[in-house]
Amino acid sequence: MKRTLAPLLLIVALIAIAVAGYWMKRPAEAQAVPCENPVAGCHASHGGAPIVIQFSAQPTPLEAFRIKVTMPGAQRVSAEFQMQGMEMGFNRYDLRAAGEGAFESSVTLPVCVSGRHDWTLYLEVDGTRYAMPFRSR
Numbered sequence: 001m002k003r004t005l006a007p008l009l010l011i012v013a014l015i016a017i018a019v020a021g022y023w024m025k026r027p028a029e030a031q032a033v034p035c036e037n038p039v040a041g042c043h044a045s046h047g048g049a050p051i052v053i054q055f056s057a058q059p060t061p062l063e064a065f066r067i068k069v070t071m072p073g074a075q076r077v078s079a080e081f082q083m084q085g086m087e088m089g090f091n092r093y094d095l096r097a098a099g100e101g102a103f104e105s106s107v108t109l110p111v112c113v114s115g116r117h118d119w120t121l122y123l124e125v126d127g128t129r130y131a132m133p134f135r136s137r
Contacts, residue, residue, distance in 0.1 A: 030122060030131035038121075038134050046071060046125050053123065059136040061111040067093075071125055072101030080122040081109055088112075109136055 033053070035042035041054040049072060056066035069077050077095040082088050088110050095103035109119065121132040 030129040033123075033130045033132040035132050035134060038132070042132060044130055044132075046074070046128060046130075049073060051125065051130075053121070053132060055134075059109050059119070059134070061109045061136060064106050064108045066104055067095065067107050067121075068098070068102060068104045069095055069123065069125070070100075070102045074101065074103065074125050076124075076126055077103040078124045079105065079107060080124075081107070082120050082122060083112060083116060083118060084120065086112070086114070086116070 031044070033042060033044040035053070038053065038055040039058055041052050044051040044053070050070075052068075052070040054068045054070075056068070059065055067079055069079075071077065078092055079095060080092045091108075091110055093105045093107050095105040098104040117136045119134055119136055121134060123130040123132065
């Protein structure tokens with residue numbers, strides 16, 4: 001009885017850990033940020049305060065560009081790039097304070113082997129997530 005109970009308990013424990021890990025890893029719901037031209041700048045609102053998101057250049061996979069987020073009063077800003085229905089690997093960037101409520105970082109889009117150009121920037125500002133779709137070259 002002990003010989004079958006121990007492996008069974010181990011399997012149940014591993015399944016529970018996997019389910020808990022998946023549940024905790026799920027991203028929070030993101031608020032949509034419509035954006036026609038991220039190089040010109042895009043606007044959103046965070047608790048009534050304005051956010052401006054701007055790219056230094058039209059993104060091209062594997063070519064670095066700068067992302068700047070201006071949000072007075074923000075403490076922590078991070079950016080992640082994903083495609084709908086496609087795992088793009090770990091590409092999270094913590095933006096660094098650049099003075100006067102601005103946060104910046106040099107970022108690089110991963111390459112998409114299928115040739116797609118539709119991306120979503122997931123921006124996290126002090127624990128609140130925003131989703132901004134855009135296209136790369």
